[in-house]
Amino acid sequence: MKKLGTYIMKYWYAYFIGIVCMITAIVLDMLYPLITQSIIDDVILKGKMELLAGLLLGIFIIGLGRGLGGYVKEYTFDSTSVKIGAALRKDLFSYIQGLSMDYFDDTNTGELMARIKDDVDYIWNAVGYVGMLAIEVVIHVIIVLFCMFRLNWKLAFIPALVMAVIGSIAVFMEKKLNSIYEEISEENARLTTIAEENLAGVRTVKAFAREDFEIKKFLSHNKRYYDLNMKQSKVLVRYYPVFQFMGRLLPVAMVLLGGGMVIRGEMTLGAMVAFAEYCRNIVWPMEMLGWLTNDMSTAVASYKKIKKIYRETAAIQEPEHPVALEKVTGALSFEHVDFQRGDKSILKDITFELKPGQTLGIMGATGSGKTSIVNLLLRFFDVDGGAVKVDGQDVRKLSLKQLRSSISMVMQDVFLFSDTIEENIKMGRRRTLDRETMEQAARLSMAEDFIEEMNEKYDTVIGERGVGLSGGQKQRISIARAIAKHNPILVLDDSTSALDMETESQIQESLEALKGTTKIIIAHRISAVRSADEILFLEHGRIKERGTHETLMKQKGLYYDTYQAQYAAADSVTFPEKKELNGADLETSKEKEVIAWQ
Numbered sequence: 001m002k003k004l005g006t007y008i009m010k011y012w013y014a015y016f017i018g019i020v021c022m023i024t025a026i027v028l029d030m031l032y033p034l035i036t037q038s039i040i041d042d043v044i045l046k047g048k049m050e051l052l053a054g055l056l057l058g059i060f061i062i063g064l065g066r067g068l069g070g071y072v073k074e075y076t077f078d079s080t081s082v083k084i085g086a087a088l089r090k091d092l093f094s095y096i097q098g099l100s101m102d103y104f105d106d107t108n109t110g111e112l113m114a115r116i117k118d119d120v121d122y123i124w125n126a127v128g129y130v131g132m133l134a135i136e137v138v139i140h141v142i143i144v145l146f147c148m149f150r151l152n153w154k155l156a157f158i159p160a161l162v163m164a165v166i167g168s169i170a171v172f173m174e175k176k177l178n179s180i181y182e183e184i185s186e187e188n189a190r191l192t193t194i195a196e197e198n199l200a201g202v203r204t205v206k207a208f209a210r211e212d213f214e215i216k217k218f219l220s221h222n223k224r225y226y227d228l229n230m231k232q233s234k235v236l237v238r239y240y241p242v243f244q245f246m247g248r249l250l251p252v253a254m255v256l257l258g259g260g261m262v263i264r265g266e267m268t269l270g271a272m273v274a275f276a277e278y279c280r281n282i283v284w285p286m287e288m289l290g291w292l293t294n295d296m297s298t299a300v301a302s303y304k305k306i307k308k309i310y311r312e313t314a315a316i317q318e319p320e321h322p323v324a325l326e327k328v329t330g331a332l333s334f335e336h337v338d339f340q341r342g343d344k345s346i347l348k349d350i351t352f353e354l355k356p357g358q359t360l361g362i363m364g365a366t367g368s369g370k371t372s373i374v375n376l377l378l379r380f381f382d383v384d385g386g387a388v389k390v391d392g393q394d395v396r397k398l399s400l401k402q403l404r405s406s407i408s409m410v411m412q413d414v415f416l417f418s419d420t421i422e423e424n425i426k427m428g429r430r431r432t433l434d435r436e437t438m439e440q441a442a443r444l445s446m447a448e449d450f451i452e453e454m455n456e457k458y459d460t461v462i463g464e465r466g467v468g469l470s471g472g473q474k475q476r477i478s479i480a481r482a483i484a485k486h487n488p489i490l491v492l493d494d495s496t497s498a499l500d501m502e503t504e505s506q507i508q509e510s511l512e513a514l515k516g517t518t519k520i521i522i523a524h525r526i527s528a529v530r531s532a533d534e535i536l537f538l539e540h541g542r543i544k545e546r547g548t549h550e551t552l553m554k555q556k557g558l559y560y561d562t563y564q565a566q567y568a569a570a571d572s573v574t575f576p577e578k579k580e581l582n583g584a585d586l587e588t589s590k591e592k593e594v595i596a597w598q
Contacts, residue, residue, distance in 0.1 A: 081128025110193025361529025
């Protein structure tokens with residue numbers, strides 16, 4: 001992780017300009033009481049009227065210079081903090097994107113949202129307006145005390161002592177607030193997670209009539225968040241009045257003590273008025289200390305949370321010297337692969353080989369390890385034994401970018417972004433995919449018909465996660481997205497489960513016509529894998545049966561039992577024959593379209 005100081009030092013020149021303007025404005029502000037002193041002592045009491053014009057001009061110049069310096073100071077700090085906040089958020093988001101899947105399995109989305117948004121905002125505030133005020137308070141107090149000691153060192157000891165006491169109280173308050181803010185940050189993440197989950201799953205909540213339960217769950221965390229903020233407020237309420245009281249008392253005390261010195265002839269009336277002006281100048285830093293301490297404590301707690309994320313390391317690392325394949329042909333092999341998560345064995349001794357263009361079907365009960373095979377191929381996780389190879393190279397030796405950009409994936413849990421249908425299909429090749437190819441992919445996935453019926457067609461904006469579309473429509477758009485990438489490897493993880501048999505059959509026909517594309521089809525339906533070159537039937541993470549549809553049917557094992565369970569009740573089951581793209585088989589319009597597209 002880059003230290004916060006690294007971001008700040010990148011813009012050191014801007015902060016330097018801002019601080020110079022700040023000091024200039026403060027120094028000019030400190031000249032005003034001296035001019036007031038001269039007006040009283042020299043013009044009013046001694047009658048030197050010739051000095052008045054120059055002194056009034058000085059007040060005008062001070063006001064003009066202070067205003068200009070204040071503008072440049074605030075603009076510089078604000079613009080610089082915006083850049084630092086944007087860079088910090090970008091780097092944090094990029095780092096999170098680079099973490100392995102196991103991290104996301106163990107971390108709530110709401111927590112990450114809180115870190116990326118709220119915590120970065122608090123730090124942004126600290127390096128901007130709040131940080132500027134903190135620096136200004138320190139410089140302001142030092143210059144004011146210097147001026148006060150220069151004017152009357154005896155009286156100056158009192159405000160110096162008051163500032164020391166207030167500073168000690170602020171440090172003590174910061175320690176109390178720091179622990180509270182860490183708890184607030186954690187509870188904010190939990191609250192965000194619950195809100196995000198319930199809003200995303202509102203259909204499920206309503207379907208099970210669980211609104212009251214979810215509201216109570218949300219309110220319990222909202223109450224905890226409320227209690228923590230009240231705890232914070234009680235700390236501020238306990239100490240903040242001390243700052244205000246001492247800030248109000250100090251000028252009065254200085255006027256009384258200074259007035260006594262004027263009466264005794266120990267200082268002039270003008271000097272006493274000037275000293276009172278300096279006292280008023282030192283009041284606002286006292287009042288600001290409570291608020292600044294509050295905001296800086298928040299930023300410190302947020303920075304700790306962000307540092308905690310940066311301490312996480314990706315389990316899947318890029319190879320130091322990756323092998324670069326000139327062209328990925330799509331040859332795949334699993335060689336005695338073992339895989340486990342924690343103490344649980346997921347896959348054991350998985351071995352198979354696919355030549356470019358071949359199709360592998362994978363079946364098995366839920367939890368048998370089907371999706372884990374895909375996770376290992378995409379290198380979301382690494383094997384614990386054996387090897388996964390693409391074109392003869394261990395995937396651990398390939399760059400993650402080349403490996404994953406060579407595989408089109410249709411996931412079991414379809415995720416569509418809140419964007420147009422066109423942009424959702426183009427996601428894999430957003431900048432390079434032309435509209436004609438995108439529309440052809442939609443036709444091959446049987447998505448064209450329902451898209452054309454929409455008012456905006458491909459420009460229709462769909463809701464978050466595809467809200468407004470049926471399960472089958474979302475699956476077809478997801479399949480179109482994968483086909484449009486036109487990669488050498490295509491993986492479909494139970495991607496037609498929400499489709500009717502006729503639509504599934506048409507999509508299978510399109511997929512079979514994609515020659516030169518190696519396909520892995522994970523499914524529960526026999527119809528989805530029937531035409532595969534080889535079918536694996538998994539049980540408890542092991543290959544229990546393997547072979548073609550015909551050979552597995554003859555074995556009358558698990559595959560045969562599945563077939564009977566799915567189709568025994570039907571009077572007759574008809575599957576489309578597997579078609580080859582040569583000779584008379586080129587007669588169908590579907591295959592002609594696929595050949596033209598390829």
